[in-house]
Amino acid sequence: MARRVVAVVLVVLTAVLACAAVPALYLRSEVLDTDRYVATVAPLASDPAIQAEIANKVTTQITDAADIEGITRAAMVELGTVAPRAAAVITGLAPAIAEQTKSLIHTAVSKFVASPQFQDLWIQVNRVAHQGLVNLATGNTGGTVSIDQSGTVTISTKEIIARVKTLLVEQGVGIASRIPEVDAQITLLQSPELARAAAAISTLDRTAPILAWMTVLSALGAIAVAPRGWRRRTTSRVGLGIAVAMALLALGLAIGLDIFLGTIPSASVSPAAAQTLVDTLLTPLRSxxxxxxxxxxxxxxxxxxxxxxxxxxxxxxxxxxxxDYLTGKVGGGQAKPWQHWLARFRRILEAAIVGVAVLVLILWQYPTAAVAIWTAVLAGLAILLIELLCRPAVAAGHAAEPVTGGTPAEPNPTRPLP
Structure with a gap:
């Protein structure tokens, strides 16, 4: 009885540890693997919501830095001194001309962020900016991408503005030459919850390998401590416990994501851009x-x-x-020698197939649910094929077994067939 209780406790512990180990391993792989991180965020460069967010904010930074309205107003006043009678009309045109200039700059920025050049720049910036995600986990500051105490994640737009300035000058927009060198930042995310979670994120990052090993050891311990006759049942319960834990984790992630997005001020980041960014970053965790x-x-x-x-x-x-039906249809008669050999060693071959399937899942760098399903399906089909091919030899072996008592034994419908 005591062993059953301990086994149940370890099953529950395994499920709890799995809930912590999966997010911890996701965080560790995304933080430490630069190639993986860049591959995750690369599609954002072609996302319309992200392009619109960057275009709007870069346009604002350029117009503010160059003081488009001030330059236009001064130009109109100077032009008014040349034609005093039209001075009032000319000066009144300043706001309209400033708006047209801003629209021209916004068009140029939008064109650039939709170009392949921006996609290449986005990948380069994020590869360098990967240190920002490390900062988020470790609590350090600095880097191209950083997070402050209010939970604001920013990214530098210096290189983007420089590229847009060159593009405008090449198009003959003379006022673009007055754009100064700007090392501005745009906000990607802003939420106090992000700053509060920094300590927990740092802890998960450090304990990820420990949590993973504890989950495995707890599962093996539950199976080992279970009484004889309960180990298969305990193994099934371990699997069901982990599956339930993952379902609850997915539900909690969905609820938590809604709460988190609700804390992001729409004035700093558009809801569409925030949703797209967070969904993209969480794709590996969901997988x-x-x-x-x-x-x-x-x-x-x-x-x-x-x-x-x-x-x-x-x-x-x-x-x-x-x-029996399939083998009888395909070919009857005596079992062939190779079928006897296959029947003799089928358990070893099936164990080898299971071992290969497990190794595939372990050695696959970033396995997905589809990888797991196809690996299981192919392993199952291979085992089923072995059972079908050796079935005539297995049936013949059972028919030749000696029967005690001198009379044939009645078939037992509940007796499992091999």
């Missing part, structure tokens, strides 16, 4: 949750089907009868 969920369900299903419960026995009997 990781789905992957663990699928693997856990497959683990629970495999343990269940290999157990001694009546539903599992019925499934195995159905597969055995299907195998």
């Amino acid at each position: 990781g949750i789905r992957f663990v969920f699928v693997v856990a369900l497959l683990m629970a299903l495999a343990a269940f089907l290999s157990g001694h419960s009546r539903p599992a026995e019925y499934v195995r009997q159905g597969l055995a009868r299907t195998g």
Whole structure:
């Protein structure tokens, strides 16, 4: 009884640890793997919401730095001194001309952020700016991307403004030559919750490997401490527990994301841009949750089907009868020598297939739920093929088994077939 209680406690502990290990491993891989981070944020360069956000803010920074309105007003006043009678009319045109100039600059900026050159620049900037995500996890400051105490994440637009200035000058916009060198910042995210979470993020980053190993050891401990006859059941419960934990984690992530986006002031970042940025950054985490969920369900299903419960026995009997039917249709008569050999070593071959499938999932750098499903499907088909090919030899071996008591034994419908 005590071993069963301990096994149940370890199953629950495994599920809790998995809830912490998956986000921690996501954070660690995204923070420390620059190539992975750049691959994640690269599509944002072609996202309309991000392009519009950058175009609007860069245009504002350029017009403010160059003082377009002041330059236009001064030019109109000077022109008015040349033609005093039209001075009032000319001066009144200053706001309209300033707005037209701003519109021209905005058009140039929008054209640039939609060009392949901006996509290349975006990748370069984010590769350098990757240190900002490290700052977020470690609490350090500085870098091209940084976070302050109010939870504001900013990115430098110096290179973007310089490229736009060159583009405007080449188009003959003389006023663009007056744009000074600007090392401005634009806000990507702004939320107090981000600053409050810095300590928790730093802790998860440091403890990610520990949490992962603790999850594995807790799962193995639950299976090992379970009484004989309960280990398959415990294995199935471990898988179900982790799957439930991943479902709850996905639900909590969705709720938390809504709350987090609600804390971002729309005046600093447009809701569409914030939604796009956060969704993109969380894509690997969602993929990781789905992957663990699928693997856990497959683990629970495999343990269940290999157990001694009546539903599992019925499934195995159905597969055995299907195998007998198929092998009888394909070819009857005596089992061939290679089928006897296959029947003799089928358990070793099936264990090797399972081992290869596990190695694929372990060695795959960033496996997804689709990878897990296809790996399980291919492994299952390979095992099923072995069982079908060696079925005549297995059936012949059972028919040749000696029967005690001198009379044939009645078939037991509940006895699991091999």
